[in-house]
Amino acid sequence: MRFMVMVKANPQSEENIAPSTEDLDAMSRYNDELVKAGVLLDANGLTSSADGALVSFTDGEPTVIDGPFTEAKELVAGYWVLEVKSREEVVEWVKRVPFEGDEEVEIEIRQVYEAGDFGPGYTDDIRDRQDAMAAKIAERHG
């Protein structure tokens, strides 16, 4: 089962203030444990929304809005993609994320759609093309 685990932004991440050495160290050691357990597929931090943009489609027409996005309270600041055997397992891993102290943090866990979840719209042709893309990506970037 594949899950995306997301940490939300805070004023520090939105200001692109680098995490302390202690925090980076603790996080990289945690990521190491995920790697050793064979559950980590990917992990990334995202910079401030000031470095980004929104493309908003209305009736098929795109409008581009530069960041920062002050109206969104729930921006993503970092995420992991984990491959685990159960919902319980991903929760246990997330409980071990090294956020200590008095700060209140919420980490969101969402299950990733995999081929079998997609219903009839996901035809055999689509599945083959998805598999072909995954293979090409692995070959080029894996």
Add this chain to the structure above:
Amino acid sequence: MIIRRADEETEAGTLPSEELFAAMTKYNEELVKAGVMLDGAGLQPSAKGMKVRFSGGKRSVIDGPFAEAKELIAGYSVIEAGSLAEVVELVKKWPVEDGHGNATIEIRRVADIDEYDTATPEIVERERRMRAETGNA
């Protein structure tokens, strides 16, 4: 990172039509052909998700659904590009079938460990090993 924000349909677990799957697959194939696509996935509704809340040293688990759809994400892809402007041009070509022509796509830059002056050589090295192990160099 390209983030497809959620809406009422994605939160309801409405699956893409064959037409939308075809359009998204074609779009993604172009990104793969251009060599810029690194990863991507759709997320199941928050009703099937959970949150872990960290507060005062304690952890508690809260089941979904959460929040308003527009505060959540429904899918993402990670692409390699030289500039924000380049990504904006790619996203402007997002299939209009998505969200029946009404979708919000957020573009965010992925941080490089090297840009943190607080990262020691040991931390940078650990990160490099992680990327090599996960095939995400």
